[in-house]
Amino acid sequence: MTASQTDNLKRPRMARSTAAIFGERIIELLIRLCGVSAIVFVFGIFLFVLREGAPLIGKLDWTKVLFSQEWYPTSKGNVRYGVGALIVGTLSVTGLAMLFAVPFGIGAAVFVSEFSTGKVKETLKIVIEMLAAIPSIVWGFIGLSVMNRLIQEYLPAPVGLNLLNGAILLALMSVPIIVSIGEDALKAVPDSYREAAMAMGATRWQTVYRVLFPAARNGLLAAALLGVGRAIGETMAVLMATGHAVNIPKSIFDPIRTLTATIAAELGETAVGSDHYRMLFLIGVLLFSITFVVNLLADLAVRGVRKQ
Amino acid sequence: MSASPFTVTPLVRRNMRRELAARIVLGAMVAAMVLPLLAIIAYLVAKGAPLISLKFLTTNPTHGMREGGIWSALLGTIYLVVIALAVSAPIGVLCAVYLNEYAKDNWLTRIINLAVVNLAGVPSIVHALFGLGAFVLFAGIGRSILAASLTLAIMTLPVIIASTKEALAAVPMSFREACWNVGASRWQTIWSIVLPNSLSGILTGVILQVSRTAGETAPIMFTGAVFFKKIQPGTLFAYSLTDQCMALSMHLYTVTTQVTNAPEPLPYAIALVLLGAVLAVNAASIIVRSLLRSRKKW
């Protein structure tokens, strides 16, 4: 026998127990299952919501449904499911909210990322996190009790629960997302860009305006889009604050009603399997599709950032 | 420039003015976010605090929810949150482990990532429809704590996945390579090095979801939460999984929109309890994060 072979024999054999190896196989299988679960859930959501609504699809005149503003789901003689006004309601309150939230959110992101340091920055980030944590039902309550009164008192509005009220709430709710994603986008711009601009004598603001905005364009776009997605999907706050009237708004003081609020308000009163019930699920499919597209766009924008 | 760099030319002065203006405007934008937060908290405290007492927290609502406390709602919220996170935290963490530690850069991984992004964007009311269609009706669970919790679990899943992924990615690659080099399997590496060292980040993410879950209303409205339910006081086990329950968020909605002539401070007090709980949990997560960060091991 050679020396190396005796070495080999003397060496204690290392081997894990079969149980340990088997356990590891199981946990790895579990990990893989959980990995694909996200796909299962997204499909599951779409399919189950569609499944409840599907029997109604064939029975509807879709041009009427999408463009008519006559939403009379419980009318005795003449049931009409026109979601036109609801779509306009959702779009108008989201649009108005973004008119406030995008500039403020990106401005705040710039302030946090470029104009503040150390303790101030940490504190601001915490405050933004806190703002993001306020539940939508609390926002809705604020809209119903506080904003309602403020608007009636200080603005020439006949009612306090209206488009403006909902939009302000939505703006406050989506600003934290815009700030945190926007700040990430600005942070992703390499410091060398800033240093180069500063070395050429640019002020901080000029650096932001001329260098950082173009460089972080995609990320900021993604931030705005995610804000839009949040606002479109919001339910309780708009349900409580917008006055809940099926109506195409002519001014920002008109009450409106959104797609989400309609589902929340009416689903409890419908019989399972009725046409009205199915129609609400179809509105859910519509909402799912809209937010799906918005999030897809945001994701593409973010991906653009990573490639740079 | 012909002038010496140290003279203040009109151009420089203009730039400085602009810089100051930018700072002020941007600062005002931040203030426009911070002030509402403070104002809301202060207003809720002023209006609601007088009503809050231990008795308020631990007695059932009475007289058509116009009197008594909020015990059944508080306990219901605790049930929903605990069960929802008990389901979503393990699934979410394992999914993140898959994405960060196992997944190759291929089409499947891309689709999973896309699914996570889109799951995060699904409106809460659509989750409610899903919960009703899938858990309550299709699976036959019926309107119950279980159905509502599962609905909430799926809603929190993508956020837990995202925060866990970030925490895992913060563990240096060199640690993994060192483990693989000495013959540790992937799972041994994950279990003994990666997970222990990303625990603070994972925990922070999960804790943040406690506050989000506690505040949600829409997903539980049609899957398990009810306007009113009387439970046995003095025990933490007053609900069972198949019961329907009250919840703080739902209770706030009920009291403000369904109950006529409730005493004025009542909704403020409920909102304050809900907000206080949510912010306290958030603060806890911030503390956990900074504590564990200061004990960083490398």
Added chain:
Amino acid sequence: MVNNQPKISVENLRLSYGHREVLHGLSFSVAPKEILGVIGPAQSGKTSLLRCLNRTIDFVSNAFVSGSIRIDGEDVLRTSDVHTLRRKVGMVSPLPVGLPLSVYDNVAFAPRCAGIKNRDELDARVERCLRQAALWDEVKDRLHTLGTKLSGGQQQRLTIARALSHDPEILCLDEFSIAIDPVTTMRIEDVLKELKSHMTILLVTNLVQQARRLADRTMFLWNGEIVELDRTEAIFSNQPRDKRTYDYIHGLFG
């Protein structure tokens, strides 16, 4: 039984990352208890070669390997038990890596992963490996402090102790001296001279003189090809067979 069977034999080894081939058909063999020095400029594929030897190349998702590597006659690229293979091949990476565990647990990590739970055996193993790595005297009183809190030179010796803890028959060192001071480097070189009596050593080094001091034979790897592989004295003589070798050794490169 053939005793002069090579410990490692590599034939026509090709490796590509994506579509880019970085090892272009390497063939060489290493005798038992030999120190083989591997020198070559950065990016020439030295680290990639080592990764193929212990199959950690599996973790690079776009890597594709062909050819054959045999250790003790067993086909490395087709073995079903990579973990046992990796325990047979100790690996020391360029930058010291103390795992975020105690010094003791750093060294006991590999044996534990391999299923050894007996406390006495672990104690003995930890002490033996730390002694072999010339670190025992410095850490014996603080075995339970974090490995990541040791100095760079100590962490590199800890890495070596960890690589010895699973009883490797082959020890691969990848530019181990790149981040540590000359004194520690010399101490580790002494350690290697000791270890040579019972294991085969592959010494990838950025210091050509280190190969000259330690290696029995030296391989000059350049752009994924073996330019020259010969007895160390021959490589370092004034007439190596290839002019590029001479240029590289004498710092005339590029």
